Every structure is written in C-alpha cells, then in structure tokens.
Amino acid sequence: MFSILGAIIGYSIYRFPGAVAGFVLGSFIDRLNFKKGPNQGTAGGQRQSRGPFSDIFQQATRGSRVTPADFELNLISLSSFVIKADGTVSQSELDYVRQYFVQAYGKERANATFKTFNEVIKSREMDPQRICMMLRARTRYESRLQMLHFLFSVANADGTVSTAEVNMIQRIAGYLSIQMADFESIKAMFFKNPDSAYKIxxxxxxATDAEVKKAYREMVKKYHPDKLVHMDEAYQKGAEEKFRKVQEAYEQLQKERGF
Known part of the structure; x- marks a missing residue:
C-alpha cells in the first residue's frame, strides 16, 4: 500500500526518479508494518489493545534503553524467581509486590501488568539470565543496585529472608554484574548482626575512623537518591530507604567509636 502511494507522490514531485524513490521507501514501510503483525496494526479503524510488556523478551534487538514499562515486567519476573526460590509461595511476598505496583502506578495499570505477566509465563519459559543480560546492557549500575534492594525487600516481606532466597538474589546479582561488595552491602541491610553496619x-x-568516614562519603555518592531521578517514583522511594540505611549504619559506628 505505502509502496504504491510513495510512487505516486514521488512521481508528482520528481517524475520517474521520484516514483522509483517513493516506491522503494514505501516498500520499506510496508515491510515494517508486516513485521509488526496483526496485533500492532489497525482493525476496523481501531488499534487493538495489547499489554504494555508483550515484547519484553524481544527488547534485546531494540533501542538502547529499557522503558519504564519494561522495568515493570522485569521486576515482576525477577520477583517471581525470588518468591519461588525456597519452594513455597508466600502470600505476604506476593502482596508486597502487588502493593508496590499499585502504589507506584495505580490499580488499573498494576492489574494490566500482572495480567500480561501471567500471559507471558504461560507462553514461554522465563530465563533470569536472559532478562538480566538485557537489563545489564541497557541500565545504569545504580538502577541495578536498586533492583537488588527491591528483591531483598520482596524476600523479607514475610519477616525472614531464607538461604534459598539469598542464593537466588546472589545469582541474579551475578547476572546483573553487580560487585560482590555491593551485594553484601545491600544484603546486610536486611540482616541484623554485629558486623551489619560495617558491611553496609x-x-x-x-578499619580506622578515617577509613570509615571515607567509606561513608563514597557510599553517599553511590546510593544518593539523586542517582535515580530518571526512574519511577517507586524506585526513588526505594533509593531513599537504601540511603537511610547507609546513614543509620554510619551513625551507629559514630556512637560505637565515639567520633
């Protein structure tokens, strides 16, 4: 259709050379529309409704950034691996994820997200490594740290983070190329022991007092919420919580060491 239309328009402007150029350009557009398939086209003058994340596993071939919609499905997907890691599906963990999305995006959008997720897991087997590889290539390191913090929050929703859940999150962290020190730092935010403040x-x-102060300054730079101003409000709130844990750890060491 576009090839013929392009040829006509091209001929009216530049005669025969324009017709050839218009036909080539129109043919290219026709091929793009064909590749999109019926669900992305129009029917009866109306665009068919699709879930906002139905192409998430094809994003490796598109663009250079992951959209907010992609993040929504990725978060649910990675959360599902953590929730199922210990062999039991905790209702409190499921509720935490749903509440997170409802508060962040509203009930209607959250429901659409979960509906699409259910459709995806029925149609294909999800691979955490594949998801993480795509995210790793298209997201900032600070964003991936926040994703890790979110997954620990999901695991902790039932009051305890099991060994199996820790192992799964560590596996995901590896796929996301998160440094071990950063993994241990975020993990320590969910485990209370005498060394938690140091690990955070x-x-x-x-370490000397000077080294502790230097480490705190470096952590402030790494975990400051301003690092995630480009992301959703829900992510920014999570960053504030993580940043607060860093401040609390430093204040604890200040009291213990008396500096």
Whole structure:
C-alpha cells in the first residue's frame, strides 16, 4: 500500500526518479508494518489493545534503553524467581509486590501488568539470565543496585529472608554484574548482626575512623537518591530507604567509636 502511494507522490514531485524513490521507501514501510503483525496494526479503524510488556523478551534487538514499562515486567519476573526460590509461595511476598505496583502506578495499570505477566509465563519459559543480560546492557549500575534492594525487600516481606532466597538474589546479582561488595552491602541491610553496619559501608571491623568516614562519603555518592531521578517514583522511594540505611549504619559506628 505505502509502496504504491510513495510512487505516486514521488512521481508528482520528481517524475520517474521520484516514483522509483517513493516506491522503494514505501516498500520499506510496508515491510515494517508486516513485521509488526496483526496485533500492532489497525482493525476496523481501531488499534487493538495489547499489554504494555508483550515484547519484553524481544527488547534485546531494540533501542538502547529499557522503558519504564519494561522495568515493570522485569521486576515482576525477577520477583517471581525470588518468591519461588525456597519452594513455597508466600502470600505476604506476593502482596508486597502487588502493593508496590499499585502504589507506584495505580490499580488499573498494576492489574494490566500482572495480567500480561501471567500471559507471558504461560507462553514461554522465563530465563533470569536472559532478562538480566538485557537489563545489564541497557541500565545504569545504580538502577541495578536498586533492583537488588527491591528483591531483598520482596524476600523479607514475610519477616525472614531464607538461604534459598539469598542464593537466588546472589545469582541474579551475578547476572546483573553487580560487585560482590555491593551485594553484601545491600544484603546486610536486611540482616541484623554485629558486623551489619560495617558491611553496609563496605569496610571491615578493623578499619580506622578515617577509613570509615571515607567509606561513608563514597557510599553517599553511590546510593544518593539523586542517582535515580530518571526512574519511577517507586524506585526513588526505594533509593531513599537504601540511603537511610547507609546513614543509620554510619551513625551507629559514630556512637560505637565515639567520633
């Protein structure tokens, strides 16, 4: 259709050369529309409704950034691996994920997201490595750290983070190319022990006061919420919580060490 239309328009402007150029350009557009398939075209003058994330697993061939819609499905997908890691599906963990999306995007959009997710898992087997590889190539490191914090929050929704859940999150962290020190730092935010504050700041107990102060300054730069101003409000709130944990860890060491 576009090939013929392009040829006509081209001929009216540049005669025969224009017709050839118009036909070539129109043919290219026709091929693009054909590749989109019936669901992305129009029917009866109306665009058919599709879930906002139905092409998530094809994003590796598109663009250079992951859209907010992609993040929504990716978060649910990775959350599902964590929730199922210990062999039991916790209702409180499921509720946490749903509540997170409802608060962040509204009930209607959240329901659409979960509906699309259910359709995806029925049609194909999800691979955490494949999801993470796509995210790793198209997201900032700070964003991936926040995703890790979110997954720990999901695991902790039932009051405890199991060993199986930790192992799954560590596996995901590896796929996302997150440094081990950063993984241990975020993990320590969910486990209370005498060394938690040190692990959060990524220093050992033998560190000097000067080293602790330096580590705190570095963590502030790494975890400051301003690093995620380009992301959804829900992500920014999570970044604030993570940043607060860093501040609390530093204040704890200040009191213990008296500086």
């Amino acid at each position: 700041l990524e220093v050992d107990r033998n």
